[in-house]
Amino acid sequence: MSTHIGASKGEIAEKVLLPGDPLRAKYIAENFLTDINRYNEIRNCFGYTGLYKGERVSVQATGMGIPSISIYVNELIQEYDVQTLIRVGTAGGMGSDVHIRDVVLGQAASTDSSIVTNTFGPGVNFAPIADYGLLSQAAKIAEAEGMKWHVGNVLGEDRFYNDELDKQKLIDYGILATEMESPALYLLAAKFHRRALAILTISNHLVTGEETTAEERQTSFNDMINLALQVN
Ligand SMILES: O=P(O)(O)O[C@H]1O[C@H](CO)[C@@H](O)[C@H]1O
């Protein structure tokens, strides 16, 4: 057991899906996996291990924001030796080609958080990036399955309510979507030499104001979850 995860050694698979929302973790486990075991209830940040087509896989909720996901990713890697970490999250569309329900693969994760500067010091702007093997597989599968998908730079913001950032400038520089965890996931994967990818579903659009309904979100989540379960 680690500080925030109540699993014994060996109870968590080498590959873990990481939704922010604990109820999304429950939904994934109950609808996509068989033989499930709920190994974590601490803080209601549910974690499950089960089988997907015979392969052992875990789903661990991370909560919202960089501090919260950093706790879970650190413990999953350092205490449970997890090798492959795939975030399955929602994001706000920013780019004009990105629409609600689309899937975005985070090739890189830009941020206004201080985590990068605090890691490397002020002289270096390290670029947190996805694992290329996971990213290229996800792109191939998304294309083959006819999903509406994009790949590129995403923004991982420290604040959900944030009117201080010049979002138009970020859009002009190619940022596709905004969310709140991917930079920490990619930074920690780089630190510990693990493989990570963020697969995001666009739930709303910051510029057009489009929003998904709860039902639409469920269906489009299924594309993202299927993708995350298939990449290895
Ligand atoms: O849907 P999840 O995975 O929680 O991700 C997004 O939703 C939350 C904000 O509503 C933030 O955690 C953001 O990154």
Ligand SMILES: O=c1cc[nH]c(=O)[nH]1
């Ligand atoms: O962080 C997030 C997640 C979804 N939608 C947003 O606008 N921001």
